[in-house]
Amino acid sequence: MTNFGPFWRTARQSPPPSALDARRASRTTLIVLLGPALVIYAAFMIYPVLRTFWNSVHVIKPHNVEAFVGLANFKELLGNDFIFWKAVGNTAIFAIVATIADVLGGLLLALALFSGAPFVRTLRLIWFTPVLMSYVVVGVIWVWIYDYDWGLANVILRSLGLGSLEQSWLGDPRTALWSVMVTHIWKWLGFNMIIFLAALYALPGDVLGAAELDNCGWFAKLVHIIIPMLRPTIVNLTVLSFIGKMMIFDLVWIMTGGGPLWSTETVSTYVYKRAFDWNTFDLGYPSAIAVLWFLIILAFIVALTRLLRQRDRLEF
Amino acid sequence: MIAPAAKSPAHNWAAHLRRSPLLAFMLIYTVISGGPFLWVAVMSLRTTPEIFASPYALPSRVHWEKFVEAWTKSNYGTYFWNSTIVVVTAVALLTIIGAMVAHCLARYRFRGNRLVRFVILSGLILPPQLMILSLFQILLEYRLYNTLTGLIIVYVAGHLAITVYILEGFFAQIPQDLFDAARLDGYSDLEIFWRITLPIGVPALFTTVTLNFIILWNEFLYAVVLLTEDDKRTLPLGIMHFMGSHQLDVGMLATGLMIAIGPVILLYALFSETMIKGMTAGAVR
Incomplete structure (x- = not known):
């Protein structure tokens, strides 16, 4: 350690503190690491979103024929379009009923596994399987299950001697929406079950043990201890599930295409139809629907996050 | 998320009996959630006429060649x-x-x-x-x-x-x-x-x-x-x-x-x- 040089030499040898600060990165590093994402995002997320907003106040015909129409699309939508209101009603029923069923059903399944039943690991794997399958696969299978002649639903009813209850489940406007909903719930129950199960295992064991010592019945234990302690999970799943169902498209499109008689039309299927199936060839009007519906969803997200103070916890 | 070593009810027949509705429910739900996939798997090995003759039967002869046909034709x-x-x-x-x-x-x-x-x-x-x-x-x-x-x-x-x-x-x-x-x-x-x-x-x-x-x-x-x-x-x-x-x-x-x-x-x-x-x-x- 005889390295006593002039003072400026030692100063040179130790690099400036900023270069040693691992919290700082050079501009080049940032450009290399963030550049690709920001370019893709700008071109394929932000620009399309802005363009949809722009489209919503225009009439957009093929071959770049565009005309500014102001809020006419929105006026038509809110004032005259009974199919839109039918779609809003269906989507609302779907979002509310299926969300409640998903959350309660998932909780029920999780409690069944949590109660110390045998084969827990195998059962939860099987119960989760539908979550991994695509809507197309699930939809096709359930179209068969609902088939009037040989579908499982009617076959079971007939074998129980309840042949009078047999239905054209997806063909009857009275049952179609509920039938699609059952399929949707069936697909997602396992998802909620897994999350509830994780939350149940994370509960402090001493609290549950104390309840056991107090000779608390399982129902009292459920209502007074387990459900209050699961509140954050319940709230989270409810919001997540509700927002997801506000945008439901795939399953409805595959199983019924929105029919019969608009009985299963949802906002998203209606947007698709107006854009690509109807002979109006106008992208402006469906864009207006998409924008309006997005603003409603956004209002729900903001309201629910404010209400439940669960910032940064919402996604699709 | 591994199942904890919960108190096993297996030693207690009374408890077992009391739980049978729960176990029945779990069995039914297992059939409901997994059954449709098994059904499709069975159907994928049967021909359409066979399926229409009896939609819920097992394959009388296993038609693996259907996969080749689906893949190519x-x-x-x-x-x-x-x-x-x-x-x-x-x-x-x-x-x-x-x-x-x-x-x-x-x-x-x-x-x-x-x-x-x-x-x-x-x-x-x-x-x-x-x-x-x-x-x-x-x-x-x-x-x-x-x-x-x-x-x-x-x-x-x-x-x-x-x-x-x-x-x-x-x-x-x-x-x-x-x-x-x-x-x-x-x-x-x-x-x-x-x-x-x-x-x-x-x-x-x-x-x-x-x-x-x-x-x-x-x-x-x-x-x-x-x-x-x-x-x-x-x-x-x-x-x-x-x-x-x-x-x-x-x-x-x-x-x-x-x-x-x-x-x-x-x-x-x-x-x-x-x-x-x-x-x-x-x-x-």
Whole structure:
């Protein structure tokens, strides 16, 4: 350690503190690491979103024929379009009923596994399987299950001697929406079950043990201890599930295409139809629907996050 | 999430008996959730006339050749490869680009940090429906409509937010000391990313890979809008198309469904816990 040089030499040898600060990165590093994402995002997320907003106040015909129409699309939508209101009603029923069923059903399944039943690991794997399958696969299978002649639903009813209850489940406007909903719930129950199960295992064991010592019945234990302690999970799943169902498209499109008689039309299927199936060839009007519906969803997200103070916890 | 050693009721017959409604319920739900897939698997090995004669019977003779026929004559081979190309490329890009962004957001203080985070994570609340119509126009203009490349880019853009969200949460927990030490040892910024963040982040990367793989393998809305040519179709579109044109050929449709769910079932059998973790990653607190 005889390295006593002039003072400026030692100063040179130790690099400036900023270069040693691992919290700082050079501009080049940032450009290399963030550049690709920001370019893709700008071109394929932000620009399309802005363009949809722009489209919503225009009439957009093929071959770049565009005309500014102001809020006419929105006026038509809110004032005259009974199919839109039918779609809003269906989507609302779907979002509310299926969300409640998903959350309660998932909780029920999780409690069944949590109660110390045998084969827990195998059962939860099987119960989760539908979550991994695509809507197309699930939809096709359930179209068969609902088939009037040989579908499982009617076959079971007939074998129980309840042949009078047999239905054209997806063909009857009275049952179609509920039938699609059952399929949707069936697909997602396992998802909620897994999350509830994780939350149940994370509960402090001493609290549950104390309840056991107090000779608390399982129902009292459920209502007074387990459900209050699961509140954050319940709230989270409810919001997540509700927002997801506000945008439901795939399953409805595959199983019924929105029919019969608009009985299963949802906002998203209606947007698709107006854009690509109807002979109006106008992208402006469906864009207006998409924008309006997005603003409603956004209002729900903001309201629910404010209400439940669960910032940064919402996604699709 | 491994089942704890719960008090086993097996030693107590009375308890066992009292629980039988519960056990019956669990058995029924197991049949309800798994049964339909078994049914399709059985149907995929039977011919359509056999199925119509008796929809719920076991195969009298196992028709493996139906898979060959579906693959070659009914175009499922093309759909399968299209799906594979799109999903593998998109997942690879998402993983690397997402990790790069997540590393920057978790590790560095820089001007615009919060803006970048806000912009990227805003993708979490932008529904596809809001972009799909203008993406249709934009891809037409960029000449990417009806191309797998276009679909891949759209998938990357659409799933970057959730990927970054999950990875950043994990990367932020890596101790800062490691990075300070690496910096002292003279690692460059990119070496730090490549040799510290990525290897340590492997579990989180697995999570996002499985999540993105499943969601994209099953994706329908973007694909149905952005692809129309038959030789570009991915599996979900191919099945829908086949259902539209051969609605009564239930046997061949079932074979097609098995081709679509085969890879998922295989991965699930091998990596069940990782896949469950991946699929629920965004929702668990």
